[in-house]
Amino acid sequence: MAEPVLQAVPPGGPDNIAKAEKLARKKRLALLTLLLACACFIGLTIYDPNHHNPWVGLFVAMSEAAMVGGLADWFAIVALFRHPLGLKIPHTAIIPRSKDKIARNLADFICDHFLGKDHVLDKIREFDPANRLAKQCASPETSAKIADLVVKFAPRLMYLLDSAELQEFVRATTREKLRDMDVGRLSARFLTILTQDGRHHEMVDSLLNDIADFTNSDETRNMLADKIAGELWSVLRWVNLDKAVADNITEKVAAGLRELIQDLADNKDHELRLKFENKIPLFIDRLNTDPALRARLDQFRDRMLENQELSDYIGHIWRKALDWIKQDFANPQSEIRRAIMGASRNIGSKLDEDPDMKDWLNRWIMETVDPYIDEYREKIRSFLMERVKAWSADELTAQLELAMGSDLQSIRLNGTLVGALIGGVLFGVMQFIGWVVVAGQATAQ
Structure with missing residues (x-):
């Protein structure tokens, strides 16, 4: 169930190309792991159809659970970006269908949680620009850099x-x-x-x-x-x-x-x-x-x-x-x-020695920035929404898949491996329960 490697890499230069190559490698690894689980299941079932050998039974159970876990995660991940196998199953191709909603939610999330007035003012207050300015200007290294920049x-x-x-x-x-x-x-x-x-x-x-x-x-x-x-x-x-x-x-x-x-x-x-x-x-x-x-x-x-x-x-x-x-x-x-x-x-030096002046400068910066936060936050919100909406569904899907697709393919790989582990545990539990039942029946007789 390999997902096709991106045919067209969105613009973005070498960084996007490197991401596309990494995504392709992760997809191949997840696919090979799933195929290995399928091969184990088929081969061992042919070798011992009734699973008389407990070791065969263990590995069959593990490969069976690995296939289920890998296929389930493959379906869930593919459903984010497109219709699995081209079948228009409900609640698939979630990102292309929800492009405008994603644009609005992304803009709201960034503006409300990162650009809120209290957040920005608290960050400026924590940054203490007046004190940093005083320290930097008084530093011989900084003053030399300023002079060198002017001379340059x-x-x-x-x-x-x-x-x-x-x-x-x-x-x-x-x-x-x-x-x-x-x-x-x-x-x-x-x-x-x-x-x-x-x-x-x-x-x-x-x-x-x-x-x-x-x-x-x-x-x-x-x-x-x-x-x-x-x-x-x-x-x-x-x-x-x-x-x-x-x-x-x-x-x-x-x-x-x-x-x-x-x-x-x-x-x-x-x-x-x-x-x-x-x-x-x-x-x-x-x-x-x-x-x-x-x-x-x-x-x-x-x-x-x-x-x-x-x-x-x-x-x-x-x-x-x-x-x-x-x-x-x-x-x-x-x-x-x-x-x-x-x-x-x-x-x-003068600024650093004058706490009242530093307090005044910090207040001036806060009072100057304050009225512009709401204005520019809404402009940023509109810009983000317009930029994402301007992308085609394919472009948005490609960008998001490049950004997080590699990690999602790791989830597919982990789903296969964790499925195999859970299958082995469940097989052991079932064997233990069977042993207990048999022992109980023998004791009753």
């Missing part, structure tokens, strides 16, 4: 970035997008965000304090003195008083300017500051509504985009940067490589 792929990336085709594409695309940009509305939106809820006050205070410090420096006073001296009337220059007067004026100007700026920084209700802040909403409104202002901004944008010197300058800086990066990567003592290794170890 950098030349190809440099070649791509240095190509004239890519640069021209980026330049043309950027110009096109920037030319379509509404500078006025974008500036208005930026200023609105900047001034919302008084966020700009801190920046203005910092800027005014920096200007005050700048006017208080010796370099600034000397510069102002030189400018004022150069503008003083010639009479003072003739009597050599221009420098002295300039120094005196400079000191007064710098002190007054510094006092004014410091007052603006310290007093948010200062008249000049209030005037400036009151102008901001009006300027934002002009950016949105004044055609003349918007046109000037667009003209400025277009002049910048059409400025060939600016474009050449940016291109020069870009090429110099790429040349330096190439030279550095070619150097065994690459600064970039050392920087990557140092950054990796530093990030890993």
Whole structure:
């Protein structure tokens, strides 16, 4: 009752071919074992039809049970994949008939038992990604591997970035997008965000304090003195008083300017500051509504985009940067490589020493993954069902038989051998019962 070896191996490469060969060997072994049991039964029955020899009786019983076990298992296994001997017996060819049901059950089993939200989140929690990330980044071996990976792929990336085709594409695309940009509305939106809820006050205070410090420096006073001296009337220059007067004026100007700026920084209700802040909403409104202002901004944008010197300058800086990066990567003592290794170890060490940050990172990962689990689980479920349903019945049968057919043929072999063992045991039991009955009858007589 040999099952025909698969005539067409489903696609899958050498692995499927090896599985098909293993399946064929197992089928041949199971068949030979069954044929051996049949030969023993037939031969011994011909040799001793009445089984007078107890050993003949034992082996006949074993071979008979082996045939029953082997044939039963053969029928059950074949019935999974096709109709035994081509006979359309009920409840056979189970897999081809139940293809869609198998697809649905397989998808449900995988998604419900392996991709359930609790299972996935528990696995992420058990994995502890933040701690693993910290340990790996802090490891010298890992940081070296990261740096080596960057250095390995950098030349190809440099070649791509240095190509004239890519640069021209980026330049043309950027110009096109920037030319379509509404500078006025974008500036208005930026200023609105900047001034919302008084966020700009801190920046203005910092800027005014920096200007005050700048006017208080010796370099600034000397510069102002030189400018004022150069503008003083010639009479003072003739009597050599221009420098002295300039120094005196400079000191007064710098002190007054510094006092004014410091007052603006310290007093948010200062008249000049209030005037400036009151102008901001009006300027934002002009950016949105004044055609003349918007046109000037667009003209400025277009002049910048059409400025060939600016474009050449940016291109020069870009090429110099790429040349330096190439030279550095070619150097065994690459600064970039050392920087990557140092950054990796530093990030890993800092993260490893900060349990609160690790807890936050783990929570962030869990909260980020959580809403997508259900969505992608259903997509995976649909994909599995559609993929299995797309197979023909023959293809599905072939794939499953290749995957588990070898083990099923081992069941056939075991069924034959276990049947023989059970047949021998039953024969022994029957002989023992017969002996007991005969002994009992002899004792009664």
